[in-house]
Amino acid sequence: MPLAATDLSADLTAADLRPAILRATLDEVSASKSAGAGERNCCVICLDDVAEPCESQPCQHSNFDYLCLLTWLDQRKTCPLCKVTVTDVRHNFSPNRETWDTYKVPKAPAAQPTESVGGTRSYRTGAPFGRTSRQSGPRRRRNNLPCEPRLTSLAQRRHVYRHRLFSCHVGTTRRAPHCDLTPASFLRNPDLVSRSRMFLRRELQVFEFLSSASDAEEPSGARRSTEAGTDPRTQRRMANVEFLLEYIISILKTIDTQGAMGQAEALIAPFLGREDTQLLLHELRAFLRSPYITLQSWDRNVQYPPLSRSVSTRAGRDEREPPDNIYPSVWRQGDPL
Numbered sequence: 001m002p003l004a005a006t007d008l009s010a011d012l013t014a015a016d017l018r019p020a021i022l023r024a025t026l027d028e029v030s031a032s033k034s035a036g037a038g039e040r041n042c043c044v045i046c047l048d049d050v051a052e053p054c055e056s057q058p059c060q061h062s063n064f065d066y067l068c069l070l071t072w073l074d075q076r077k078t079c080p081l082c083k084v085t086v087t088d089v090r091h092n093f094s095p096n097r098e099t100w101d102t103y104k105v106p107k108a109p110a111a112q113p114t115e116s117v118g119g120t121r122s123y124r125t126g127a128p129f130g131r132t133s134r135q136s137g138p139r140r141r142r143n144n145l146p147c148e149p150r151l152t153s154l155a156q157r158r159h160v161y162r163h164r165l166f167s168c169h170v171g172t173t174r175r176a177p178h179c180d181l182t183p184a185s186f187l188r189n190p191d192l193v194s195r196s197r198m199f200l201r202r203e204l205q206v207f208e209f210l211s212s213a214s215d216a217e218e219p220s221g222a223r224r225s226t227e228a229g230t231d232p233r234t235q236r237r238m239a240n241v242e243f244l245l246e247y248i249i250s251i252l253k254t255i256d257t258q259g260a261m262g263q264a265e266a267l268i269a270p271f272l273g274r275e276d277t278q279l280l281l282h283e284l285r286a287f288l289r290s291p292y293i294t295l296q297s298w299d300r301n302v303q304y305p306p307l308s309r310s311v312s313t314r315a316g317r318d319e320r321e322p323p324d325n326i327y328p329s330v331w332r333q334g335d336p337l
Contacts, residue, residue, distance in 0.1 A: 014266035017254065021267065024250040029243060043068050045080055052194055055100075057088040066091045067198045067294075070103070074294040077108050092190055101191075153299055157206050164275065165304040166282050170290040179289045186253045192288060196252060199287050200245050202295060203280060207272065210241050244271055257281050 041050045045068040054066035061081045064072075069089060072080055079086050092101040159165075179185075179192075186192055205211040248268060251257070257264040268277045292298040 012263070013261070014263045017263055018267060021247065021250045021254055024254075025243065025247045028246045028250065045069065045072055051197070052091060053093065054089050054091040056086045057090060059084045059086070067194060071294045071296060073105050074296050077105060153295065154202065154205055154211075156299065157203060160283070160304065161206050161276060161279060163307055164279060165307070166279065167286045168303045168305065170286055170302075181252075181258075181285055181288060182256055183253050186249075193249060193252075195288060195293070196249060196284065197245060198295065199284055200248055201241070203283065204241050204244060207276070210237060210244070247271075257285065 043050050043065040044063045050065045052066040055062040056079050059079050059082050086105050089103040090100045251264050255264045265277050
């Protein structure tokens, strides 16, 4: 178990905290393996194990991971199995399944009229990340990231880390008030932990020693599952990702990531490097404090400063890094954890 939120963890050094966090991480990894030793519960969306069970309403199908289903419903409002319109998603069940939390699925927005190049009206319900509708009059691109239509979300995240782009502040709204990200918040709020896992699982694939060569080309759950069953290197890589993910979750439950002593950065930096750790924690906090539940919604709406301004603000850093050194890390594939 991580240190209690009431402990004096803020006064301890990273070296003092590391043993307890490693024990909590190993306990969590062992518990996950024990839980998966029986019959496998497979998500029909990603074809991976279900991490958080859920049930769609009114059709009552439950063959999905909660976050996978939310990602699906962000694009279409129908059940992946029966095509019935989903109104609610039940999750976080009690052991006897008599109580649960309910997520209300937002209604699909009305199609927005846009101007085509020839001046005739066309309609769209969404656009790829980094693309903008061609409305009359000038309009600033939303997020200042590359807008090639075939660029995958993972490639866009690598662009962010390559150029050290820190996302702009996301303001609070009535729907999304300020989110407290203290260790106590993570201990009492399972949704916060689930969103953190979802974000970190993709974010860690930015680093080449934690992702396979096929990730950028075909991020298919079916392909990942097939590779995991046949390729020892892929199995080892996935195990490294899961360990590091649970390690960071244990840190979130123990240490304030914005603490003055910087213990969180000091604990993660040996794996990812100091600069990438700072950026990862910044992006994680920005996502958790945003009103966006799914990664797709975040990708469409997150904003970044212009590249030239981002470069100029990184005082004292040599910008002439070679292209093959865009994922710096002191921990490479094959190194012991």
